[in-house]
Amino acid sequence: MKSFDRTKIVLLVTIALVALLAYVCNRSPEFLQSRIYDILLGIGISIILAEGLNLVNGYTGQFSLGHAGFMAVGAFLGSAMSLGIAFPYLDGPTWAGAGWTVIFKVLQQGFAWLVNVFFWLHNSLVGLATGLPGWGKFLIALIYGGSTAALSGLLVGVPSLRLKGDYLAIVTLGFNEIIRVIIQNAEPLGAQRGLTGVPSNTNFFWVFAFAALTIYVVHNLVHSTYGRGFLAVRDDEIAAESMGINTTKYKVLAFVVGAAFAGIAGTLYAHQKQYINPEGFNFIRSVDIVVMVILGGMGNTVGVCIAAVLLTILPEILRDVAKLEWLPIWLREVAENRMIIYSLILIILMLARPQGLFGGWGKKKGAA
Amino acid sequence: MDSSTIEFIQQLINGLSLGATYALIALGYTMVFGVLRFINFAHGDILMLGSFAGFYCGPWVTAFTRKLAGNPDPTRDLTGFQDWVGPWESLLGLALVLVVVMSACAAFGMLVEFLCYRPLRNRPRITVLITAIGVSLFIESMGQFIFGAAPRLFPEIISDRSIDFSAHGEQWAGLTLLRSQVLTFLVTGLLLVALTLLVKRTKIGMAMRALAFNPTACALMGVNVSLIVSFTFGLGSALGGAAGILSSIERPSIDPLMGVLFGLKAFVAAVLGGIGNLAGAVLGGLLIGVIEIMVVAYGPSTYRDAVAFAVLIVILLLRPAGLLGKNVREKV
Amino acid sequence: MSLLSLDNVTVQFGGLKAVSEVSFSIAEGELVGLIGPNGAGKTTVFNLITGVYAPTEGKIAFAGKAVAGKRPYLITARGIARTFQNIRLFPSMTVFDNVRCACNMHLKHGISHALWRGAKVAAEEARIEAEVMELLGIFDLADDRDANCKSLPYGAQRRLEIVRALATKPRLLLLDEPAAGMNPTEKVELMKLIRFVQEKFALAVLLVEHDMKVVMGICERIAVLDYGQKIAEGTPAEIRANPKVIAAYLGKEASPEPTVGGSSLH
Numbered sequence: 019m020k021s022f023d024r025t026k027i028v029l030l031v032t033i034a035l036v037a038l039l040a041y042v043c044n045r046s047p048e049f050l051q052s053r054i055y056d057i058l059l060g061i062g063i064s065i066i067l068a069e070g071l072n073l074v075n076g077y078t079g080q081f082s083l084g085h086a087g088f089m090a091v092g093a094f095l096g097s098a099m100s101l102g103i104a105f106p107y108l109d110g111p112t113w114a115g116a117g118w119t120v121i122f123k124v125l126q127q128g129f130a131w132l133v134n135v136f137f138w139l140h141n142s143l144v145g146l147a148t149g150l151p152g153w154g155k156f157l158i159a160l161i162y163g164g165s166t167a168a169l170s171g172l173l174v175g176v177p178s179l180r181l182k183g184d185y186l187a188i189v190t191l192g193f194n195e196i197i198r199v200i201i202q203n204a205e206p207l208g209a210q211r212g213l214t215g216v217p218s219n220t221n222f223f224w225v226f227a228f229a230a231l232t233i234y235v236v237h238n239l240v241h242s243t244y245g246r247g248f249l250a251v252r253d254d255e256i257a258a259e260s261m262g263i264n265t266t267k268y269k270v271l272a273f274v275v276g277a278a279f280a281g282i283a284g285t286l287y288a289h290q291k292q293y294i295n296p297e298g299f300n301f302i303r304s305v306d307i308v309v310m311v312i313l314g315g316m317g318n319t320v321g322v323c324i325a326a327v328l329l330t331i332l333p334e335i336l337r338d339v340a341k342l343e344w345l346p347i348w349l350r351e352v353a354e355n356r357m358i359i360y361s362l363i364l365i366i367l368m369l370a371r372p373q374g375l376f377g378g379w380g381k382k383k384g385a386a
Numbered sequence: 387m388d389s390s391t392i393e394f395i396q397q398l399i400n401g402l403s404l405g406a407t408y409a410l411i412a413l414g415y416t417m418v419f420g421v422l423r424f425i426n427f428a429h430g431d432i433l434m435l436g437s438f439a440g441f442y443c444g445p446w447v448t449a450f451t452r453k454l455a456g457n458p459d460p461t462r463d464l465t466g467f468q469d470w471v472g473p474w475e476s477l478l479g480l481a482l483v484l485v486v487v488m489s490a491c492a493a494f495g496m497l498v499e500f501l502c503y504r505p506l507r508n509r510p511r512i513t514v515l516i517t518a519i520g521v522s523l524f525i526e527s528m529g530q531f532i533f534g535a536a537p538r539l540f541p542e543i544i545s546d547r548s549i550d551f552s553a554h555g556e557q558w559a560g561l562t563l564l565r566s567q568v569l570t571f572l573v574t575g576l577l578l579v580a581l582t583l584l585v586k587r588t589k590i591g592m593a594m595r596a597l598a599f600n601p602t603a604c605a606l607m608g609v610n611v612s613l614i615v616s617f618t619f620g621l622g623s624a625l626g627g628a629a630g631i632l633s634s635i636e637r638p639s640i641d642p643l644m645g646v647l648f649g650l651k652a653f654v655a656a657v658l659g660g661i662g663n664l665a666g667a668v669l670g671g672l673l674i675g676v677i678e679i680m681v682v683a684y685g686p687s688t689y690r691d692a693v694a695f696a697v698l699i700v701i702l703l704l705r706p707a708g709l710l711g712k713n714v715r716e717k718v
Numbered sequence: 719m720s721l722l723s724l725d726n727v728t729v730q731f732g733g734l735k736a737v738s739e740v741s742f743s744i745a746e747g748e749l750v751g752l753i754g755p756n757g758a759g760k761t762t763v764f765n766l767i768t769g770v771y772a773p774t775e776g777k778i779a780f781a782g783k784a785v786a787g788k789r790p791y792l793i794t795a796r797g798i799a800r801t802f803q804n805i806r807l808f809p810s811m812t813v814f815d816n817v818r819c820a821c822n823m824h825l826k827h828g829i830s831h832a833l834w835r836g837a838k839v840a841a842e843e844a845r846i847e848a849e850v851m852e853l854l855g856i857f858d859l860a861d862d863r864d865a866n867c868k869s870l871p872y873g874a875q876r877r878l879e880i881v882r883a884l885a886t887k888p889r890l891l892l893l894d895e896p897a898a899g900m901n902p903t904e905k906v907e908l909m910k911l912i913r914f915v916q917e918k919f920a921l922a923v924l925l926v927e928h929d930m931k932v933v934m935g936i937c938e939r940i941a942v943l944d945y946g947q948k949i950a951e952g953t954p955a956e957i958r959a960n961p962k963v964i965a966a967y968l969g970k971e972a973s974p975e976p977t978v979g980g981s982s983l984h
C-alpha cells in the first residue's frame with residue numbers, strides 16, 4: 019500500500035534507462051550485428067513470454083501448455099501488418115443441390131461471414147498502415163499482434179473454463195496445434211513455407227520496454243485487491259466463488275492478458291529473426307516457456323524473470339559446448355539436444371524442489 | 387454397390403484399423419487414470435518404444451521362425467485362414483515379437499512409475515503432471531539421441547499383402563483389406579478379451595476396480611496399492627507396446643516422435659469414451675480413427691492432426707464426462 | 719417478510735436424496751440454528767443456498783428474488799456469505815489478504831485502475847485496509863495480519879473464515895460448525911462474538927453447531943434435519959421436548975440434552 023506510486027516511477031525510470039541503453043547500443047554497429055545482441059533480444063522476448071504465462075500458470079493456477087500458439091498469432095498477424103499482406107475474402111458455399119445438406123451450407127456461410135468480417139478489419143488496417151513510416155508501422159504491428167493474440171486467448175480461454183489440471187493442459191496444447199495447423203494452411207501467411215523478409219524493426223528499446231511493461235502489468239495486477247482474485251482462483255475456486263469472486267472472469271482475463279503479451283513477444287520475435295515458420299511455434303516451444311515458469315517458481319515474478327534469462331542463455335552455451343572438439347562425441351550430441359536437458363530439469367525439479375529453483379525468493383514471508 | 391459406397395466402406399475399414407491402435411493406447415490412459423487419477427503424458431511414447439523394440443528384435447525373430455519352418459518361399463500361395471493372415475511361421479513370429487515387446491514395455495512402464503511417479507504419490511496433481519510431461523519429453527529426446535531422428539523402416543514381420551475381394555463377388559470389386567489390418571483386428575480383439583477377463587474375473591483385476599472406486603478405503607482394506615498401481619502401469623504399457631507393433635506393421639515408417647501424436651489422439655479417444663471407462667476407451671479409439679480417416683478422405687486432409695483436438699474440445703464442452711462416463715460432482 | 723426462504727427444496731446425488739423437500743425461512747436479523755446428526759444434510763443445505771449445488775427441485779428465494787441455481791458469486795453479491803465446515807481459506811495468502819479478497823466484489827475500480835494506481839485507487843485501497851483491520855480487530859486477529867493463514871491455530875482459522883465472510887458485507891451469514899474443535903471457553907467467546915457482529919451489522923445468521931448447550935442458548939429458532947428431511951422446527955424449548963428430535967438423536971447414540979464441550983457428533 020505504501021509503495022503505491024513507486025511501481026509507476028520504477029516503470030518510467032526503467033523505460034528511460036532502456037532508451038538510454040538502446041541509444042548506446044545504436045552507436046556501435048558491430049554490437050548490433052553481434053551474437054550477444056541477438057541473445058540479449060532473445061532474453062527480453064523470453065521474459066515477456068514467461069511473465070505472461072506466469073500470470074496464467076503461476077498466479078491463476080490454470081496450467082496452460084499452449085503459449086506458443088498465441089505467440090504464433092502475434093508473429094504471423096503482426097508480420098502480415100508489416101508486410102502489408104491482405105487476406106482474400108472467403109467464398110460462401112455453392113447453394114446448388116439443396117436437401118438436408120442445407121444446414122451445413124448455412125453454417126458454412128455463417129463461418130465465411132464471420133471470417134470475412136475479421137479479414138475486412140485486417141485488410142482495412144493494413145491499408146491504413148501502408149503510408150506510415152517504418153517505426154509507426156511497427157508499433158501498429160505490435161499492438162495488432164498483441165490484440166489479435168488476446169482475441170485468440172479469449173477464444174481459447176472461454177471453452178477451457180470448465181477444465182482443470184491435466185485436461186486444461188492437453189486442451190491448450192490442442193489449441194496450440196490447431197492454431198499452427200491453421201497457419202500452415204493459410205496461403206497468404208506463407209502456409210508451410212512461413213514468412214520471409216519481415217522488416218528488422220525489433221531492437222533493444224522495444225524488447226526491453228515491453229519486458230518492463232509486462233512485469234509492471236503482472237506485478238500490479240496481482241498485488242492489487244482486484245488482482246488478488248487471480249490468486250484466490252488458484253488457491254480455492256469454490257471458496258473464491260463463495261466470497262463473491264467471479265472466477266470465470268479472472269480465468270479468462272488471465273488467458274487474455276497472458277496471450278496479449280505472448281502476441282507482442284511473437285511480433286517482436288518475427289521482426290528480430292525476419293523469418294518465421296509455423297513449425298517453430300509447436301508445443302515444444304510452449305514447453306520451453308513452461309519450463310521457465312516452473313524453474314522460476316510458479317507465481318514468483320523475480321524467479322521467473324531469472325529463469326527466463328538462464329534458459330535463454332543455456333541453449334547458446336550448449337551450442338558452444340557441442341562445438342568443443344575435445345569432448346566425447348556423445349556428450350556433444352547431448353548438448354545439441356537441449357530437450358534432454360530440459361526434460362531432466364523438469365523431472366529432477368519436481369522430485370526434489372517442486373516450488374522451483376527460486377521458490378520462496380523475492381517474496382515476503384507468508385505473502386504469495 | 388456403386389463405387390462411392392465401396393470407397394466409403396474402404397475408408398471405414400482403414401479408420402477402424404487405425405482406431406484399433408488408438409484404442410489400445412487409450413486403454414493405458416484410462417487404466418492409469420482409473421487407479422491414480424492422473425494422465426500419464428508419457429504413455430504415447432511407450433508406443434514408440436514398442437515400435438523400436440520391434441524394429442530391433444523383429445529381424446531376429448523372423449529369421450528364427452523362418453528357419454524353424456525350413457525357409458519356405460514367403461510369396462507362396464496360401465489357402466483358407468492362412469491366406470487371410472499370412473503363413474504360420476510369420477504368425478508365430480508376430481506372436482513372439484508381441485510377447486517380447488509387450489514384456490519389455492511393461493517392464494519399462496513399471497520402471498518409470500517406480501522412479502518418477504511413486505515418489506510423488508501424495509503430492510499436488512500439478513507436480514505429477516509436470517513430471518509426466520518431463521518424462522515424455524525425456525523419452526522422446528533420448529529416443530532421438532539413441533535411435534537417431536530420421537525415420538526408419540519397420541521390418542516385415544508378416545508378409546503383408548492385400549486381400550482382393552472380387553474373388554468373393556463382383557460387387558466387392560475395388561475393396562481391399564490388408565493382412566496387417568486383419569491381424570490388427572484379430573490381435574486387438576484377443577487383447578481386449580484377455581483384458582476384460584483379467585479385470586472382471588481375477589483377484590488383481592478386482593483390486594484394480596476397487597482402487598479406482600475408492601483409493602482410501604482400498605488401502606484401509608489391506609490392498610497393496612503400490613503393487614496394483616505398478617501392475618496397472620505394466621498392463622497399460624504392454625498394450626501400448628502391442629499398439630506400437632501393430633501400427634508399425636501397417637505404417638512401417640517409424641521415428642522417435644511418432645508417439646506424440648498417437649498419444650495425444652489416443653488421449654482424446656479416452657476422454658471421448660469417458661476416461662476411466664474401459665469400454666469407452668475402445669469406443670473412443672475406434673471413433674477417433676474413423677473420424678480422422680474420414681476427414682482425410684472427404685475433407686481438408688491438411689487438417690488431419692487438428693481434427694482430434696477439435697473433437698476433444700467439442701466433447702469437453704458438450705459432455706465433459708465422455709460418451710460412457712458418469713458425471714461426478716466435487717463434494718464441498 | 720422473510721429474508722431467505724426455502725420452498726420444498728430437494729437435491730439428489732445419484733440415488734441419494736441428501737436434502738428432501740425442505741422448507742424453512744429466516745427473517746431479517748434473526749439467528750436461526752440448523753441441527754441434525756452427522757450426514758443429515760446441513761452442509762448440503764448451505765451449499766444449496768450459496769449456489770455451490772443447484773437444487774433438483776424446489777425454490778430458494780433471497781430478499782424476494784429467486785437464487786436457486788445461480789452462480790455462487792452472484793448469490794454472494796446479493797448478500798449471502800458463508801464459512802466452510804472443512805476450512806477453506808486461501809492457503810497461499812496472509813491473513814490480511816484472505817480478507818482483502820472478499821472485498822473484491824465491492825471494488826469500484828477495475829482492471830485499468832489496478833494497473834495505473836491513481837489517487838482514487840489509493841483512497842479505495844486505504845479504505846479497504848481500514849475495514850479489514852477493523853474486522854480483524856473484532857475477532858482478535860489484527861496482530862496476525864501478515865502471518866500466513868495456514869500458520870494460525872485451528873480456532874483462529876475458523877474465526878478468520880468468519881471475518882472473511884463478513885468482509886463481503888452480507889445480510890445473511892451462514893456458519894457451518896464455526897466452533898468445531900474449540901474448547902468450551904473458546905466456544906462461549908465465539909458465540910458472544912457472533913451475537914456481537916450480528917447486532918452490529920444487523921445480520922441474519924444461520925448457524926450449524928453440534929453443541930446443544932450453545933445452540934439452545936444462542937438461537938431464537940431451531941430447525942432440525944434428519945436424513946435430509948426437516949423433522950422439526952421451533953423455539954429451543956419446543957425442540958428439546960420434541961419426541962421426533964429425541965428419537966433422531968437417540969438413534970445416533972446421543973441426546974439433545976445440553977452436552978458440554980466436545981460433543982460426540984461431528
Ligand SMILES: Nc1ncnc2c1ncn2[C@@H]1O[C@H](COP(=O)(O)OP(=O)(O)O)[C@@H](O)[C@H]1O
Pocket residue numbers: 715716717718731734736754755756757758759760761762763984
Ligand atoms: N457432492 C456430493 N455427492 C454425493 N453425495 C454427497 C455430496 N455432498 C453431500 N453428499 C451426501 O449428502 C449427505 C449429507 O451430507 P452433509 O450435508 O455433509 O451432512 P451434514 O453436514 O449434515 O453432516 C451425506 O450422506 C453425504 O455423503
Ligand SMILES: [Mg+2]
Pocket residue numbers: 760761762803
Ligand atoms: Mg456438515
